[in-house]
Amino acid sequence: MIVGYALRESVRRKVLVVVLVLTAAFLGLYALGTEQAFDIVDEERFGPEGAGGAVDSRELAGATLFGLSMFGTLFLGTILAAFLTLGVVRGDAERGLLQPLVVRPIGRSVLLLGRFLAAAAVCGVYVIAVYAGALVITWAIGGWVPDRIAGPALQLAAAVAVVSALALLGSVFLTTTANGIAVFMLFGAGLVAGLLGQIGEVLGSETLTNVAEITSWALPFEALYQDGLNAITADSSGFTEIALDLGPFGGAQAAGPWLWPWTLAYLALVGLLAVAAFRRKDL
DSSP states (O other): OHHHHHHHHHHHTTHHHHHHHHHHHHHHHHHHHHHHHHHHHHHHTOSTTTTTTSOOHHHHHHHHHHHHHHHHHHHHHHHHHHHHHTTTTHHHHHTTOSGGGSSTTTHHHHHHHHHHHHHHHHHHHHHHHHHHHHHHHHHHHHOOOOSOSHHHHHHHHHHHHHHHHHHHHHHHHSOHHHHHHHHHHHHHHHHHHHHHHHHHHHHTOHHHHHHHHHHHHHSHHHHHHHHHHHHHTTTOOHHHHHHHHSOTTSOOOOOOTTHHHHHHHHHHHHHHHHHHHHHTOOO
C-alpha cells in the first residue's frame, strides 16, 4: 500500500515526467556525441594498426563515451531518487499527509521501508533502462560493447538505492530544500573523492589515494560506480588499459569481493538509523 502511495504521489507531482524529458535529452545528446566521436575515429583511421598497436582508439573512444554515459545515468538516477524521497518524513508531516499513514497497523518503520522499496525499485529500473539505451546507442553507432554488461548495470541500480536510503534518512531531520542540498552535496563529495583518487595515482600521493578510498567506502555509491567503470574494460590490456583507468568523473577502480556485502550492510545501518530517529520524532 505504501509503495503504491509513493508511486501515485510521484506521478501526481509530475516527477516522472520531468525525469523522462531529461532522459530523452540526455540520450539524444549522447547519440549525437557518440556519432561524432566515432566518425572522427573512422576518418583518422585510428586503431591498433594506425596507432602502432599501442592504443586501440575505437575501444578507447567507446569505453570513454560509455563511461561518461554511466556517470550521466547515475546522475539522473540520483535526481529521481532525490525527488522520490526528499520530503518523505518532515515534508509530508508539515503538509499534514504523514500523520494518517503512521497509525497502526502500518507504523513508522513500515512507512519508511515501503517508501525506500518504492524509490529503490523505480530508480533501479530507470537506471538499468537508461544504461541499456546507452549500450544500444554505442553498439549501433560504434560497434563497441563493454567487456561486462550485467554487472555495471546492477551496480548503478545499487548505487541509486544507496542514494535513496541517504535521502530518506535526511528527510527525518531536514526540510525538503535542506535535504535536497545535502543529498547533492554528498553526491558531489563522492565525485570529488574519485577525482582525488585519480590525482593521487598520477602524483603518487598515498594520502590522496587513501582519502579517496575511505570516502568511496563511506559513500558506497561512488565505490559501486568506480567498480562498474572498471568492469566495462575488464579485458583491456597494455596502454589502452592505463588510458581507460582514468575514467570520467572518477577513476575506474576494482573494489574487490567485499563491496556487495558492505553495500547491503550500509543500507541496513542507514535504515536502522532512520527508523530509530523517526520513532523519536514528534509529528
